[in-house]
Amino acid sequence: MRTRTDVVNRFGPVASETISEFERAIRSVRRAGGDPTVWFDGAVREGWDIGGNANGGYLLALAGRAMAEVAGRAPLTVTGHYLAPAPAGPCTIEVRPVRVGRRMATMSATLRQGDRAIIEVLGTFAEQSADEPSLLIDGEPPAIPAYEECELPPGADEGPLPAINDRLAVRLRPGDGGFRTDQPSGRAEIGGWFAFADGAPVDAVGLLLVADALAPPVFNTELPVGWVPTLELTVHVRGVPAPGPLRCWFRSRFIFGGLLEEDGEIWDSSGALVAQSRQLALTPRE
Amino acid sequence: MRTRTDVVNRFGPVASETISEFERAIRSVRRAGGDPTVWFDGAVREGWDIGGNANGGYLLALAGRAMAEVAGRAPLTVTGHYLAPAPAGPCTIEVRPVRVGRRMATMSATLRQGDRAIIEVLGTFAEQSADEPSLLIDGEPPAIPAYEECELPPGADEGPLPAINDRLAVRLRPGDGGFRTDQPSGRAEIGGWFAFADGAPVDAVGLLLVADALAPPVFNTELPVGWVPTLELTVHVRGVPAPGPLRCWFRSRFIFGGLLEEDGEIWDSSGALVAQSRQLALTPRE
Numbered sequence: 297m298r299t300r301t302d303v304v305n306r307f308g309p310v311a312s313e314t315i316s317e318f319e320r321a322i323r324s325v326r327r328a329g330g331d332p333t334v335w336f337d338g339a340v341r342e343g344w345d346i347g348g349n350a351n352g353g354y355l356l357a358l359a360g361r362a363m364a365e366v367a368g369r370a371p372l373t374v375t376g377h378y379l380a381p382a383p384a385g386p387c388t389i390e391v392r393p394v395r396v397g398r399r400m401a402t403m404s405a406t407l408r409q410g411d412r413a414i415i416e417v418l419g420t421f422a423e424q425s426a427d428e429p430s431l432l433i434d435g436e437p438p439a440i441p442a443y444e445e446c447e448l449p450p451g452a453d454e455g456p457l458p459a460i461n462d463r464l465a466v467r468l469r470p471g472d473g474g475f476r477t478d479q480p481s482g483r484a485e486i487g488g489w490f491a492f493a494d495g496a497p498v499d500a501v502g503l504l505l506v507a508d509a510l511a512p513p514v515f516n517t518e519l520p521v522g523w524v525p526t527l528e529l530t531v532h533v534r535g536v537p538a539p540g541p542l543r544c545w546f547r548s549r550f551i552f553g554g555l556l557e558e559d560g561e562i563w564d565s566s567g568a569l570v571a572q573s574r575q576l577a578l579t580p581r582e
Numbered sequence: 583m584r585t586r587t588d589v590v591n592r593f594g595p596v597a598s599e600t601i602s603e604f605e606r607a608i609r610s611v612r613r614a615g616g617d618p619t620v621w622f623d624g625a626v627r628e629g630w631d632i633g634g635n636a637n638g639g640y641l642l643a644l645a646g647r648a649m650a651e652v653a654g655r656a657p658l659t660v661t662g663h664y665l666a667p668a669p670a671g672p673c674t675i676e677v678r679p680v681r682v683g684r685r686m687a688t689m690s691a692t693l694r695q696g697d698r699a700i701i702e703v704l705g706t707f708a709e710q711s712a713d714e715p716s717l718l719i720d721g722e723p724p725a726i727p728a729y730e731e732c733e734l735p736p737g738a739d740e741g742p743l744p745a746i747n748d749r750l751a752v753r754l755r756p757g758d759g760g761f762r763t764d765q766p767s768g769r770a771e772i773g774g775w776f777a778f779a780d781g782a783p784v785d786a787v788g789l790l791l792v793a794d795a796l797a798p799p800v801f802n803t804e805l806p807v808g809w810v811p812t813l814e815l816t817v818h819v820r821g822v823p824a825p826g827p828l829r830c831w832f833r834s835r836f837i838f839g840g841l842l843e844e845d846g847e848i849w850d851s852s853g854a855l856v857a858q859s860r861q862l863a864l865t866p867r868e
Contacts, residue, residue, distance in 0.1 A: 372841075373814040373862045375661040377688050377706050379681045394692070394702045395665045400813070402663050402702060404690060406680070416680045416688060418704040420663050420813055428840035431805045431865070432770060435835050484718060519717045527686070527706055528659040530816050532843060532862050534836065549721050550820065550855055554714035555658075557818060557858055569836055572843055574860055576659045576818050579717070 316496030317463060318505070321354070322361045324389055336362040336389040340382045340409065346458040349381035352415075352526040352575075353508025354460070359407045359417045361501045362389040367401035367421035370500035374419035375530040382407075382414045394418075424535055437563035438545035440469045443489045449473050449511075464509060465491040467541075475515040484513045484548040489541040490562070498542060500533045506542060506562050507531045507573035513548045514556055514579065521579045524556070529575040540565030546573075554579055602782030603749060604791070607640070608647045610675055622648040622675040626668045626695065632744040635667035638701075638812040638861075639794025640746070645693045645703045647787045648675040653687035653707035656786035660705035661816040668693075668700045680704075710821055723849035724831035726755045729775045735759050735797075750795060751777040753827075761801040770799045770834040775827040776848070784828060786819045792828060792848050793817045793859035799834045800842060800865065807865045810842070815861040826851030832859075840865055 315323075324338025344354040356376040364371055387409050394402040405417045440446065446467030449457055468488035471481050490506045492498070498506060512524040546560040560573035601609075610624025630640040642662040650657055673695050680688040691703045726732065732753035735743055754774035757767050776792045778784070784792060798810040832846040846859035 373663075375704060375814075375816060377659075377680070377704055379688060394663070395699055402665060404702065404704070413681055416690065416704060418661060418663060418690070418702060425840045428838065430838040431807070432800075432803065432834065432837035432842075434770065484720065514718075517718065521717070528661075528816075528818075530661060530814075530860070532860075534839060534841065548718065550858070551718035552714065552716035553820060554711040555820065556718075572836070572860075574816070574818075574858075579714075 316492060317494045318492055318496055318502060322358045322501065324358070324362050326365065332393045334366050334391045336391065337386070338362070338389060339386050340384050342384040343459050343463055345384065345460060348383055350384070351460050351505070351508060352376070352378060352529055353505040355382060355407060355415050356417065356508070356529060356531070357501050357504040359389055359405045359415055360419060360504045363391050363403040363405050363417065363419055364421055364501060366391045366393060367396070367403050369401055369421035369423055370536070371504060371531070371533050372400070372420050372422045373530065373532050374417060374504060375528065376415045376417045377528050378415055378526050379413045382409060385409055387414065433569070435561070435569070437543045437567055438487050438561065440487050440489065440543050443467055443541050446470065446489055447473050449476060460509070463493055465493045466510065468510070472516060475511065480518060481516045482518065484517050484551070485546070486510050486513045486516055487545040490544050491541040497539055498537050500536055503533050503537070503562060503571040504531050506544060507560055507571060508575070510544060510546055512577070513546045513558060514551060519551065520581050521551070522581055524577045524579060526575050526577045529573065531571055531573045533571050535564070535568055535570040537564035537570045538566040538568070542570070551579060602778060603780045604778055604782055604788060608644045608787065610644070610648050612651065618679045620652050620677045622677065623672070624648070624675060625672050626670050628670040629745050629749055631670065631746060634669055636670070637746050637791070637794060638662070638664060638815055639791040641668060641693060641701050642703065642794070642815060642817070643787050643790040645675055645691050645701055646705060646790045649677050649689040649691050649703065649705055650707055650787060652677045652679060653682070653689050655687055655707035655709055656822070657790060657817070657819050658686070658706050658708045659816065659818050660703060660790060661814065662701045662703045663814050664701055664812050665699045668695060671695055673700065719855070721847070721855070723829045723853055724773050724847065726773050726775065726829050729753055729827050732756065732775055733759050735762060746795070749779055751779045752796065758802060761797065766804060767802045768804065770803050770837070771832070772796050772799045772802060773831045776830050777827040783825055784823045786822055789819050789823070789848060789857040790817050792830060793846055793857060794861070796830060796832055798863070799832050799844060800837060805837065806867050807837070808867055810863045810865060812861050812863045815859065818858045819856070820858065821850070821854055821856040823850035823856045824852040824854070828856070837865060
């Protein structure tokens with residue numbers, strides 16, 4: 297029987313044979329010493345990229361997991377600023393405690409490949425308060441058909457899917473994958489289910505990946521936007537997801553000045569909102 | 583005739599007799615030397631507080647202005663994490679360049695009073711691209727009656743207004759100030775016009791203040807939320823406002839787990855969106 301005998305804590309390294317593909321992909325190893333600044337050695341893993349550059353949510357999770365280990369708490373609100381694209385390869389993560397309080401801990405971090413800064417992150421970490429009442433829920437899970445009725449990203453004959461698609465079991469709302477086959481829906485929206493291909497549960501760190509895991513909503517318009525490099529991504533984690541796929545919905549409302557915003561909501565299988573996200577991205581022409 | 587002969591640059595110190603109350607309130611003086619880290623000496627000024635603690639948007643602008651001076655560019659996306667309340671008094675701002683590129687510059691900063699960290703900030707700075715086309719505007723300025731038809735914060739006999747109200751000429755949408763007189767609208771929304779009391783124009787740094795200048799939308803509900811300390815505030819600056827008051831609209835949709843989010847839109851007098859904001863705040867009981 298495989299056991300997790302080498303678990304350091306819930307965010308620390310665990311035996312590779314018992315952990316999920318995602319946990320393995322965001323592992324990094326804390327160097328001895330380091331007070332107050334803590335260094336981790338890790339790697340941007342193969343297979344979490346779009347065209348050779350790592351997905352932005354994956355990079356946020358890679359840095360965020362190390363920050364959570366130092367904080368000893370789960371991500372609550374995390375902001376990443378993207379400085380350079382990241383190919384697969386070794387990286388370091390420098391985590392600097394900003395303030396460690398009784399309930400909250402604020403950390404900043406820099407993820408680097410060699411001397412090259414890839415992403416700068418600022419986050420506050422805390423355990424969720426499950427005993428606090430629910431006072432106002434002005435919204436509901438996005439209207440998305442059952443997981444089985446949703447689409448695999450269509451159009452593999454239109455060109456290879458991004459590598460990250462092999463790690464995930466995303467299913468899109470019917471029609472929302474139309475941009476892949478030159479049939480965009482016409483709305484700057486994309487909805488669907490998120491799950492890991494290996495069936496692993498999604499924890500608070502995983503939500504940082506989910507917040508950037510679907511294609512940009514702008515792809516479902518006829519606008520001349522060729523790619524959408526993220527400048528900044530902020531994720532509010534509002535709960536730990538119940539087991540099962542997550543309902544996700546992303547929308548862009550303001551595309552001008554060479555920039556767009558993208559807002560996201562992530563709901564779990566029990567119908568609870570578990571994260572909100574917003575990013576600011578560039579909109580280069582094709 | 584008064585002139586701005588001692589203007590260092592658009593973000594630097596200017597002669598105090600020619601500048602606005604807000605510019606004076608967010609001034610700080612760069613220490614000689616400092617490479618790459620730059621230190622500023624400034625102060626949390628009297629009169630920008632609620633009950634003795636400085637407004638969160640004011641603190642973000644105070645740090646953001648110093649960061650913009652080092653970046654030599656205007657704020658584009660700025661996130662502050664609030665670590666401790668700030669009474670009036672001297673402060674330092676430590677600005678650390680993270681990456682300075684051709685178009686964008688990313689900076690982190692810590693605003694301290696003595697040894698006490700007050701706010702940690704991460705921001706990317708850039709000039710807006712006015713020549714980029716407007717591709718999608720899915721929204722419009724909030725429906726708010728003309729400035730003259732809107733309300734001063736009512737109910738001065740219900741208790742003193744926060745000191746910051748004397749610096750501002752905010753006018754609320756009729757009904758949205760009802761919480762002051764025990765007549766909340768019942769909706770977690772607040773809309774109104776923002777202007778400085780001295781008529782000064784609002785620039786990109788000023789928008790960081792505007793994003794937190796109205797009362798929390800939750801006050802317009804019957805919920806048992808006594809105050810709303812901000813944990814994190816992110817502002818996307820999407821344009822430099824045209825002259826005139828700004829139409830603002832803030833809403834909370836998800837109040838649970840001892841936390842709420844607050845989303846904001848700020849539109850200028852020409853009908854252009856100039857900023858979006860989102861904050862995560864605590865919801866202590868009364």
